[in-house]
Amino acid sequence: MRSAPGEDERARTCPGSDLASRNIKAIIPGRSNRRVKIDHDRELYKQRNCIERMFGRLKINRSIATRYDQLANSFLGMVHIATARYWLKFVHAA
Helix, strand or coil: CCCCCCHHHHHHHCCCCCCHHHCCCCCCCCCCCCCCCCCCCHHHHHHHHHHHHHHHHHCCCHHHHHCCCCCHHHHHHHHHHHHHHHHHHHHHHC
16 A cells, blocks of 8 residues: 655654654653653652753843854853853852
């Protein structure tokens, strides 16, 4: 029996279609109303969430969000300054 036209294409481009064959595990949990539940690593998800929140805070600084600096060292310096500013706010509030 032949597959429908485009079916092979969908199988190649569909996210998650071959994750198990490449030993890739889910980190982000599925939606609560999903019929087939996907096991995920809660600890890795917590770490990922922490990193994503930090990038969100860093992107408040316009120069980091738009990447005005052309050299990597200048950009990294701005990231360090922004991180230090955030850290000082956090320490001062405590």
